[in-house]
Amino acid sequence: MPESDRLFIATLAEDFGWLERHALKRPDRAEGAVPLRFAAALVRNAAGPTLAGEPPTPLHIAVVGGAGTGKSTVANLLVGSSIAEANPQAGYTRHPVAYRHASTPAWQPSDGVLGPLTRMAQPGPSNIDEDVYQIRPVPADAGLLDRFIVWDCPDMTTWAAAGYAPRLLEVAGLADVIVYVASDERYNDAAPTRYLKLFLDAGKPIVVVLTKMKPDQSEPLIAHFKKEVLGHLPRGRVTVLAVPFLTAEELEDPATRATRYRIPLINQFAVLGEDAGLLRRQSAGVAAKHLRQHSDALLSVARDDVAALEDWRRLVERGRSEFLDRYRREYLTGAKFHRFDEALVKLVEMLDFPGVGKFLSSALFVVRTPYRLVKGLLGNMFGTPAVASIPEQPVLEDGFQAWSDQIRATALTAEKQHELWARVAQAFESDFGKQMHEHFRTGMAAFQGSQRAEIDATARAIYEDLEQSPGTLNALRGSKFALDVAAIAGTVAMGGTPVQDLVLVPLAAGISHQLVEWLGAGYVELQKEKARTRQQELIARHIADPLASWLTQWPATGGTEFERLQLALNRIPPSLDRLVEALQP
Ligand SMILES: Nc1nc2c(ncn2[C@@H]2O[C@H](COP(=O)(O)OP(=O)(O)O)[C@@H](O)[C@H]2O)c(=O)[nH]1
Numbered sequence: 001m002p003e004s005d006r007l008f009i010a011t012l013a014e015d016f017g018w019l020e021r022h023a024l025k026r027p028d029r030a031e032g033a034v035p036l037r038f039a040a041a042l043v044r045n046a047a048g049p050t051l052a053g054e055p056p057t058p059l060h061i062a063v064v065g066g067a068g069t070g071k072s073t074v075a076n077l078l079v080g081s082s083i084a085e086a087n088p089q090a091g092y093t094r095h096p097v098a099y100r101h102a103s104t105p106a107w108q109p110s111d112g113v114l115g116p117l118t119r120m121a122q123p124g125p126s127n128i129d130e131d132v133y134q135i136r137p138v139p140a141d142a143g144l145l146d147r148f149i150v151w152d153c154p155d156m157t158t159w160a161a162a163g164y165a166p167r168l169l170e171v172a173g174l175a176d177v178i179v180y181v182a183s184d185e186r187y188n189d190a191a192p193t194r195y196l197k198l199f200l201d202a203g204k205p206i207v208v209v210l211t212k213m214k215p216d217q218s219e220p221l222i223a224h225f226k227k228e229v230l231g232h233l234p235r236g237r238v239t240v241l242a243v244p245f246l247t248a249e250e251l252e253d254p255a256t257r258a259t260r261y262r263i264p265l266i267n268q269f270a271v272l273g274e275d276a277g278l279l280r281r282q283s284a285g286v287a288a289k290h291l292r293q294h295s296d297a298l299l300s301v302a303r304d305d306v307a308a309l310e311d312w313r314r315l316v317e318r319g320r321s322e323f324l325d326r327y328r329r330e331y332l333t334g335a336k337f338h339r340f341d342e343a344l345v346k347l348v349e350m351l352d353f354p355g356v357g358k359f360l361s362s363a364l365f366v367v368r369t370p371y372r373l374v375k376g377l378l379g380n381m382f383g384t385p386a387v388a389s390i391p392e393q394p395v396l397e398d399g400f401q402a403w404s405d406q407i408r409a410t411a412l413t414a415e416k417q418h419e420l421w422a423r424v425a426q427a428f429e430s431d432f433g434k435q436m437h438e439h440f441r442t443g444m445a446a447f448q449g450s451q452r453a454e455i456d457a458t459a460r461a462i463y464e465d466l467e468q469s470p471g472t473l474n475a476l477r478g479s480k481f482a483l484d485v486a487a488i489a490g491t492v493a494m495g496g497t498p499v500q501d502l503v504l505v506p507l508a509a510g511i512s513h514q515l516v517e518w519l520g521a522g523y524v525e526l527q528k529e530k531a532r533t534r535q536q537e538l539i540a541r542h543i544a545d546p547l548a549s550w551l552t553q554w555p556a557t558g559g560t561e562f563e564r565l566q567l568a569l570n571r572i573p574p575s576l577d578r579l580v581e582a583l584q585p
């Protein structure tokens with residue numbers, strides 16, 4: 001098979017496998033796992049080999065049925081030897097055991113076929129309870145084994161994709177024909193009948209073998225089964241036969257002593273297997289159509305979870321954007337945006353005259369001392385991350401609180417709708433709020449730490465713009481020289497006591513004024529707006545985004561599992577379309 005097809009089949013089977021495991025996680029959905037496991041088996045065991053153009057023989061017969069109905073006995077009848085362990089102990093057969101004719105070439109499943117079942121290295125009893133299968137050579141007259149392999153399967157006692165039922169589903173997916181065994185006393189048990197419906201739905205040809213009745217009861221039982229069981233199921237390719245209670249001698253040597261029951265049975269397969277290629281292609285094609293037709297039901301096990309997780313994500317995202325909006329509205333667009341002024345002060349440092357500046361610097365070395373004090377003051381302000389509160393702290397705290405309240409309120413109202421909300425509501429009872437706040441605080445610290453770099457960047461952006469207009473730049477450099485002198489005078493006047501606002505704000509206002517004068521009010525406003533945007537981005541990057549991503553991942557079934565489920569839900573329907581298309585006769 002081309003690598004792309006191999007990958008396609010493996011991916012589709014794995015998507016079903018993912019949904020199956022997902023369904024098994026919750027008891028109220030576990031039943032949905034059975035058809036999913038069967039779907040995966042149909043894809044990898046029937047559709048895959050057909051798509052790959054593998055030879056249709058050997059064909060596969062799966063012998064299935066309730067506990068103790070006589071599956072192993074029927075398998076013996078089919079292969080013509082008492083090789084399968086018929087055992088009065090219910091549930092003796094725990095893994096699939098296949099019978100092939102000793103003289104036919106050994107069957108080797110191609111890549112991926114039989115999925116998680118591995119072949120037992122050594123022959124062993126059929127009650128080994130592991131995800132294995134074995135293939136036993138039968139040294140009998142060929143009979144139907146010339147082109148069929150007969151699989152004796154574990155019991156269908158419960159409708160579950162746990163225990164050994166998945167092993168039988170795996171083989172049922174592989175089967176070209178299913179032999180459904182039901183005994184006279186248990187022909188209408190609920191679990192086996194449900195499996196029967198599943199296989200009928202998938203279009204598998206089915207031979208029903210009713211067992212253990214008195215010979216004269218054969219016909220009435222067949223009629224009864226057709227009416228009471230098949231009458232309530234979808235129509236399919238079904239024939240019903242009876243194999244009355246056999247004697248010990250007949251059981252011992254079915255090939256010669258039970259021919260009157262064996263021959264009609266074997267004839268069914270002679271007909272079905274007449275054109276092996278046709279049988280194989282048909283069953284693969286019908287299976288694909290069945291899956292496509294039932295994909296809604298198959299995917300439903302994950303749909304409400306994905307929907308709940310989508311709602312959760314939307315809620316988190318809404319909280320995030322409201323938090324950011326609020327920051328912008330209540331802080332950034334406010335009248336005072338001090339950080340911009342701080343950036344202008346920072347700009348001062350950059351405004352030395354080149355060359356001449358060096359001369360001035362050394363010439364003014366002594367008198368510059370007061371300016372260095374001012375600079376030192378700036379250093380104190382911005383050099384270490386402010387431990388004390390930042391001006392926007394109250395707005396951010398309020399925004400965070402609103403975010404957290406919104407989540408809590410939503411969880412409480414939706415508590416009954418989906419387990420996810422119940423879990424969130426419950427988490428708030430313990431320490432969810434505290435954990436959330438912890439993430440917020442970490443974000444705040446990171447944000448504060450980023451302020452120095454932000455102020456630098458704003459100052460540099462203005463400086464770079466100024467380099468484009470040398471006249472303005474030189475004028476400002478002149479102002480800076482004047483400021484040096486002013487700073488000296490100011491510091492002397494204040495007796496060396498630095499008073500932040502008194503020095504810095506007028507300083508910034510002075511530069512701002514100069515900029516407005518030379519470049520226009522639009523320029524300063526533009527720079528302020530740019531600084532606001534960057535500030536908003538910083539809040540998003542350091543606080544809102546990490547908090548939102550922590551929240552998004554929070555539900556145990558969230559994060560990667562959500563992605564994976566979503567992927568499976570999105571990918572399965574088009575894959576089934578492609579499969580149906582590819583298997584078109
Ligand atoms: N005498 C007799 N015993 C039967 C017949 N069919 C099944 N049994 C016995 O019923 C028990 C269960 O049959 P088995 O084929 O192992 O059922 P399975 O569990 O469905 O594989 C075994 O002890 C069989 O020997 C029959 O036609 N005649």
Ligand SMILES: [Mg+2]
Nearest residue numbers: 071072085093
């Ligand atoms: Mg058995």
